[in-house]
Amino acid sequence: MNQFKILFALIVTGTLSFTYGSNSDKLTAIIAKYEAARSYKFDKYETVENTIKYYQKEADFAKKLKNELVNVSEEGLTKSEKISKELLLFVLQDKMDQNTYKTYLNTITNESAFHLNLSRMGKTVFQNKEDVANYLKRLSKLPQEIAYNFDLLRASIAANMSQPMAVFNNYDITYEKHIVANIYDSEFYKPFKNLPKSFKKSYKDSITSVAKISIKENVINQYKKIKIFFKDEYFPNTRKELGISSIPNGKEFYQNRINYFTTSTQYTAEDIHQIGLKEVARIKSEMQKIIVNLDFNGSFEDFIEFLRTDQQFYPKTAEELLIFARDISKRIDAELPKFFITLPRKPYGVVPVPADLAPNYTGGRYSGSYDSRTAGFYWVNTYNLSSRTLYTIPALTAHEAVPGHHLQISLNNELPKTIPSFRRQLYLSAYGEGWGLYSEYLAEEMGIYTTPYEKFGQLTYEMWRACRLVVDTGVHAKGWTRQQMLNYMAANTALSMHEVTTETDRYISWPGQALSYKIGEIKIRELRQKAEKALGSKFDIREFHEVILEEGTVTLSIMENRMDNYIQYKLNE
DSSP: OHHHHHHHHHHHHTSSOOOOSOHHHHHHHHHHHHHSOOOOSSOTTTOHHHHHHHHHHHHHHHHHHHHHHHTSOOTTOOHHHHHHHHHHHHHHHHHHHHHHTTGGGOOOOSSOOHHHHHGGGGGOOOOSHHHHHHHHHHHHHHHHHHHHHHHHHHHHHHTTOSOBGGGOTTTTHHHHTTOOSSGGGOGGGGGGGSOOTTSOHHHHHHHHHHHHHHHIIIIIHHHHHHHHHIIIIIGGGSBSOOSGGGSTTHHHHHHHHHHHHHTOSSOOHHHHHHHHHHHHHHHHHHHHHHHHHTTOOSOHHHHHHHHHHOGGGSOSSHHHHHHHHHHHHHHHHHHHHHHOSOOOSOOEEEEEOOTTTGGGSOSEEEEOOOSTTSOEEEEEOOSSGGGOOGGGHHHHHHHHSTTTHHHHHHHHHTSOTTSOHHHHTOOOHHHHHHHHHHHHHHHHHTTOOOSHHHHHHHHHHHHHHHHHHHHHHHHHHSOOOHHHHHHHHHHHOOOOHHHHHHHHHHHHHSTTGGGHHHHHHHHHHHHHHHHHHHHGGGOOHHHHHHHHHTTOSOOHHHHHHHHHHHHHHHHTO
């Protein structure tokens, strides 16, 4: 009797448990554990110590869950469930790795940081009084949030994990923009300029009065502190070495980032460096053919200089650049049904890169939407127009908007609810950026490149991604200098020198991410060639793209396995 009571107590308290059900049920239960909110008895953003504790607990949780997941047999699982299992194993391993290599200490790059993220608050649109209250509450907490980030960056310095000083050119604009004399000019005041009409005048007067005081104290004065912190404390103590290999466990960390950003363990830094050199040589020969066909009188270097200096290739106004990007977007829109079975419901817009980001930002970027009220946006950089080449806009648009990131990310978000939410929110660069680069190639089949210069622009963008394989591994594994990176990029691409510089600093500050584009694209094109060769007349481009996209974000090995299964299915029809 006593033994029964003890056994019953163990079961009730969860000390002892029995697992019933199918492998599918077991997998579902583990995914539910992962997706459930975890409650820790501390605020991870309050202190650095709490942040360290949080990532350790997350790593411990991931290790425990991974051990459970490994023991779930694939017998009886659907194809989609098998994918869920493999993806979750990948995600859990990365959680463990993030803690091992203390990535949480380095939260800043040449184009992103806490103070830049804060300024996105200005895009808030008030729907009701609760929105206003939440916004004012957030403003009141900014000093604490900023102080925390100062401490986090101090910890990165102490651990010799800061960014190199070399990547912070023109960084002052990121905080100077918010040190305004007139509160009405503050990015943070914008939501109060367009209050709902339903608000009474007395309420409007009250909240705008509070907002003015709060923005002065919690925004403007705090950004003055940010300026002092960066100039007097952070910048003077940043790393002098460029490569991530110079930090503690840096070589191991770089290999880990290679594995993560390629979703594979098959590549070393040297492997990728050599792939890059071969791709650069191949693409350069294609570029040379265009130069010859244009009857250009001069060398490859002369042609690049011609593209960089001739005004016909540059927009005269920001509006001209935006109009051209929008025109390309709509032309591609019309071609999509010929190439895709499933198209996203979510629309997208074409807008400039926010002013505080623009100086150190890439030529364009996709800003996704996870809100049913807002579209996705293709950001076009209108800063420094003399560096924005028109002939690269078709390729950029194909990559960032459609059929690139907007199409792929929106389809991923719109996956059926039978797909776990972690997969609908997942982004892996080898898949997403590989698809983006493949989309630039696909745009040629759509007839988007209408001049030899636009085709050259597509090739120079492909060359840009091939060069990344060389310079990223060069700086992080081979000890390259910043000047070596700049020289290599300048000599082999037609990018403007401004873009060459900002991109070089990006690779230094974000180790490994730049490798994902070409590695992913090579795999997709390899699989397409394989499918075309195997299927012959049975090959259908729309079905091919459906296989690539219909399960959402996956690793490259999952993608290859799915394509092999599709080919066998088609051959046996």
